[in-house]
Amino acid sequence: MKRVGLVVAYDGTNYSGWQIQPNGITIQGVLNDALTDLLGEKIEIMGASRTDAGVHALGNVAVFDTNTRIPGEKISYALNQRLPEDIRIQLSEEVEPDFHPRYCDSEKTYEYRILNRKFPVPTERLYSYFYHYKLDVDKMREATSYLIGRHDFASFCGTGAQVKSTVRTLTGIDIWRDGDIVTIRVKGEGFLYNMVRIIAGTLIQVGNGQYPPERVKKILDACDRSVSGPTAPAHGLTLMGIEFFD
Amino acid sequence: MKRVGLVVAYDGTNYSGWQIQPNGITIQGVLNDALTDLLGEKIEIMGASRTDAGVHALGNVAVFDTNTRIPGEKISYALNQRLPEDIRIQLSEEVEPDFHPRYCDSEKTYEYRILNRKFPVPTERLYSYFYHYKLDVDKMREATSYLIGRHDFASFCGTGAQVKSTVRTLTGIDIWRDGDIVTIRVKGEGFLYNMVRIIAGTLIQVGNGQYPPERVKKILDACDRSVSGPTAPAHGLTLMGIEFFD
Incomplete structure (x- = not known):
């Protein structure tokens, strides 16, 4: 098990914000689905900032835990292939297992x-x-x-x-x-x-x-x-x- | 009868270019319809540049002839009310009756x-x-x-x-x-x-x-x-x- 950090850019125009919700397509939901599909295990990402509906990002940050053997820094390329063009990973890398972007200074x-x-x-x-x-x-x-x-x-x-x-x-x-x-x-x-x-x-x-x-x-x-x-x-x-x- | 010149800005993303055509929505077609609707007479605009599908403009130029009593410089405001938000008139004004933006230097x-x-x-x-x-x-x-x-x-x-x-x-x-x-x-x-x-x-x-x-x-x-x-x-x-x- 390792923890991977992502820097995520998105055009918020067509999303109901970052945070997953029952109605509406969200950045978090799309990322969870794409990562689960890519890695073949249930992935739930944790984001640094829960941006509102319509807000954009060049560098939001999220982490997730995975058993994959794909190196952390390669995940960005594979993930971008599965994402809609209004979401693009800018960087992926392995981080410390206790790093949580919402609770760090x-x-x-x-x-x-x-x-x-x-x-x-x-x-x-x-x-x-x-x-x-x-x-x-x-x-x-x-x-x-x-x-x-x-x-x-x-x-x-x-x-x-x-x-x-x-x-x-x-x-x-x-x-x-x-x-x-x-x-x-x-x-x-x-x-x-x-x-x-x-x-x-x-x-x-x-x-x-x-x-x-x-x-x-x-x-x-x-x-x-x-x-x-x-x-x-x-x-x-x-x-x-x-x-x-x- | 007077000739009115328009400076037109548009996001070309959702258009099949400037020039009117049988299939596809064009900038020229949308402007003709909005002007015809606004002025209550059949309007056909003549553009300076027939930009291709997907190309954007901040300042394309077009002219049309009209019998309206609305002053040329007021048309921009009334027309913008009737246009989709990816087309916006930047300026309207009366021009010389023989001014044609495609054939002028x-x-x-x-x-x-x-x-x-x-x-x-x-x-x-x-x-x-x-x-x-x-x-x-x-x-x-x-x-x-x-x-x-x-x-x-x-x-x-x-x-x-x-x-x-x-x-x-x-x-x-x-x-x-x-x-x-x-x-x-x-x-x-x-x-x-x-x-x-x-x-x-x-x-x-x-x-x-x-x-x-x-x-x-x-x-x-x-x-x-x-x-x-x-x-x-x-x-x-x-x-x-x-x-x-x-």
Whole structure:
């Protein structure tokens, strides 16, 4: 028996998110089926991040246990042959038997992409949120200064989430414009349900002038979801990668 | 009666190209139907570039004649409401009654995008050609020096095309790498059938070391399609824009 780790990229457009569920096709479900088929034994993968329906990933991480004699690093090639083209393994390798990507210390990087121009661009529609009103990136950046660090992010936690604590550490937020695309890159050691999308929705309210940048401090202090901005749509969000610490 | 010009962006993935045809859904057909429906009169648009099935556009240009009293610049908004989300008008405006985008002097800009890395990236699969073997961008750039200018491009013309002359003028080719994406940007006053895709397919053969850069000169001189590289896949190609001269 060995444990194999996978780095998984996917286009979330056609999936009901990562986590397996009775109704709807999920990334986890498709991976379980393809691995079970490939290895001839029942495989159940454990993922680092249970991304929501419609969210994309370049580098989600998952592990599974197997008795196969196929070397860990070869599994990526064989598995990609059996996966639909909107899921692609980027790396496979044998890992320590006790490595679990959800319970190890790690830093995740997400990017939220906004297409900020007068008319939508069809070739961008699946991977960015189209937003018509002009965004002031400098003001958005100013607002992020209140979010970086260790805080109670209750105002940025989607309702319905059951967590013991809403305290999390954001290690960095960068925002930049490249042509018509405004990217918000968020790094943190853990995220609450919908946290990045609520941060993005709130920063958009700053960028369009609805909220002054310093309002974000008040929103954070309120610990109340009802005072922050809307949850930005799923399709603008991509889990870029996860770095694990020893 | 007035003539209205449109700048049209589309994701070509689900279309049988620009030009209307008996079988298959085309950009031109969808635009004709949406305009006819919007304006209450039979509309037939004339396009600048009849892009192939699967090719994308950020700025194709088309014109049509209409008796509507809707101002030209307002048509874009009303038309976008009636179009599927993979076609979006970027600009509409009244133009001279004798302006025809196919027969005016113009310069077209195309980009061919190659995803050059070990494994495919799902979120790039619709808008770039995945190519596994490492491409040497410097060699590709060296090869382009033979192509720029006025030449007989018979070696870069898809078979089945009926044209009086295969002489065309390429005004520029730039190639650059940004991370894993290699972009070939080609500008010219006119293009032969599949010309940009055959140039891309030939430059890929240079980039992978199959052809030395100077082979491109011999290919050009041969005026023979059979000696150039393969036609690169349609989905890597985007018509970026068209500039018209007086």
